[in-house]
Amino acid sequence: MSEELLKGYDEHARRGQRLRQAGVLALAAFVTIMLGIYFGGVFFGARSLEVMLALQGKKEQLKSDIEQLKQENAALQKKYFELKMLFEAAK
Template sequence: MSEILKEYDDSQKKSKKAYSFLVFLKYLGVSFCVVMLGMYVGNIMFGKRSLDVMLGLQHQKERLKNDVEYLKKQNARLLKEYFELKELEPESTKK
């Protein structure tokens, strides 16, 4: 009878070791997935094609639109001034 109990006890120890190894593998797999997900989210938020870059580019686009409008107005004013000065020149110097 004691031999049967020893065999049963040994098989229980082996199954506990296998079970604990499987639990370890599960925790390792879950930890790996969490790390990979964190890296993915970090790349989305702060990478080359991230939300932060997109918002910065939108801000830069708005600034450039405002600069274009300002330069168009300045160009129109300078063209008006140029043509006014051109009309004031004597006829002999005109080409």
Template sequence: MQNEELYEEIDSSQSITQRYLGLSLTKFLSLIFIVLALGVYIGVLLYGTNSLEVLFELQEYENYLQSETSRLKHENAELQREYFELKEISAQ
């Protein structure tokens, strides 16, 4: 009989979080808040406006480099043609 009364007293004095998780309600809520805040912070770091701006700037820079490469190849072909024409003229 004493054991049953003791269990009933323990059950009624503990909160749900203490019974199932072993944490007081304030500690449990604090832990939940910390986990949510950390999740939001990491989400902003990964998917925030800074990340998008950097991505767009890198894509723009990549397009610039590709067009610059194409322009330099064309310029190189022109200069090589001119070089070989001059070399042919000097050989004659």
């Protein structure tokens, strides 16, 4: 009788252990899937690393364009004031 009882208890303990292992496995799979979704969004989503790097490149290009336009503006202002002085001297 005690042998049957121990056998039943052992069987019950094994089932409990299998259920815990299945639970841990399910939790690990869930966490893995959620992390995959999160990192997929980080690397390929609207706020992704790729978008950030592209925007940084565009920012540098715009800074370069601003400097070029400032130089062109300075040259045009110089020309404007020279012409203005010639016009006033001709009066």
